[in-house]
Amino acid sequence: MSDSIKALISYFGSQAATAKALEVSQATVSYWLSGSQKISVEKSLAAQIKTRGAVLAGDLSPLVAEVAALQTLKKSCTENPVHAPDPDGAVIPYSAECA
Numbered sequence: 001m002s003d004s005i006k007a008l009i010s011y012f013g014s015q016a017a018t019a020k021a022l023e024v025s026q027a028t029v030s031y032w033l034s035g036s037q038k039i040s041v042e043k044s045l046a047a048q049i050k051t052r053g054a055v056l057a058g059d060l061s062p063l064v065a066e067v068a069a070l071q072t073l074k075k076s077c078t079e080n081p082v083h084a085p086d087p088d089g090a091v092i093p094y095s096a097e098c099a
Helices: 002-012 015-022 026-034 041-050 062-079
Strands: 083-085 091-093
Touching (some): 002 015, 002 026, 015 041
């Protein structure tokens, strides 16, 4: 995470500018950088929006990354179902990852 926080700070140019852009204190940005505080989902999403995707919310917040991964898996399961026979021999959509 600290590399992502460093990228965020680099994008804005300083901790103070990052704090101003995300409407937090400079101390909060410093806490994110040191790892003593985690960036919130809300602020990680705001960072992605304010950086126009140069810094991704999923790189800043593990929770956002997990949700994105689950959405990708769900989409994959819907678009590419695996077919397996049921006990009666009929072929039904199935995927262990999607169950």
